[in-house]
Amino acid sequence: MAINWFKYSSPASFYFLAGKMIPLFTIAAIILFAVGLYIGFFVAPTDFQQGEAYRIIFIHVPAAWMSMFLYVMMAIWAGIGLAFNTRLSSMMATAIAPTGAMFTFLALWTGALWGKPMWGAWWVWDARLTSELILLFLYIGFMSLQAAIDDPRRADKAGAVIALVGVVNIPIIYFSVKWWNTLHQGASVSITQSPKMATTMLTGMLIMSIACWMYAIAVILMRTRTIILERERHTVWVGELQGVTK
């Protein structure tokens, strides 16, 4: 191995690496959003049941996927931080939370907008919707707990416990439509079955998902950089950084 990966677990070297990566992910996100939205609005055909209203799927499903995926990532980083006492992984977890919460809110909000015309209700207390709402509360709980503790290292540890405990909710969200009778329909796209969507619809949805992914990486890296600067402000390298920019 020529590359020493552990070098990037130091906040100082990660700070510069992230700085180089952010523009790449930002550009990728912009391009993919443009392509995905174009397919979603103009290329994908009208649905046989729901007409044009189904098009909200192009943001609803990617947002819901991201909300679950980011929670798992947050819990993994928080868990690594807790187990191995690595500063950067805890900072990553803290940086992921707001974006994860944003996607959870987006999934719930677009779901409500979709539910009213199609189901006849903004909100129902079925297992899928309720468990996704709990996910939002987990994100908010994680963020407020960390904000309530002044010492960042203690805040990391307390947050990690919430994050790890909350992971049990992820399979519940995902399998809720299988385990129980829910108003929410089953998965259209899954690993075990062939997709139950027309190909252009699926393409648009997957491109939008990758776009959301790129966006999430870009903003999470930006946030991590800010957290690094804030927490390492008394170190020599941050001091030198200020000297350089002056």
Next chain:
Amino acid sequence: MKPRHKKLAIIASGVTALGLAVALVLNAFESNMVFFFSPSQVAANEAPVGKSFRIGGLVEEGSIRRQSDGVTVKFIVTDTAKVIPVVYTGILPDLFKEGKGVVAQGKLAADGVFRADEVLAKHDENYMPPEAAGALEQARIQKTVMTK
């Protein structure tokens, strides 16, 4: 065992224990977590008696009867095994159609008619253009003709 490995083991076992506990709780609650009961479950007396609950299934083909007042609708919910007649007064969602999924909330009256105060449409997870849906329907009809 290094201290950090010990710590990891403690966290891992903690998460596993918690996961197990949640799985058991969910299993115990399973019967209470259902959003709706199917007509077969109602027939088997699994639905609460005298309380408001939801039934779910398909609207039976040819069963929708609009009453003369214009807002009251009678229809039959089926799970292809058992049926429940439903009466509802109010606005129906756009996707409410014969042969499609429906969830109705209300009470089961003594005469066996389900008096709904809310009707929601339940759609499936298939998305396709109308032409594809038409082709599928055509294939289905042909298949039934051939098997007859």
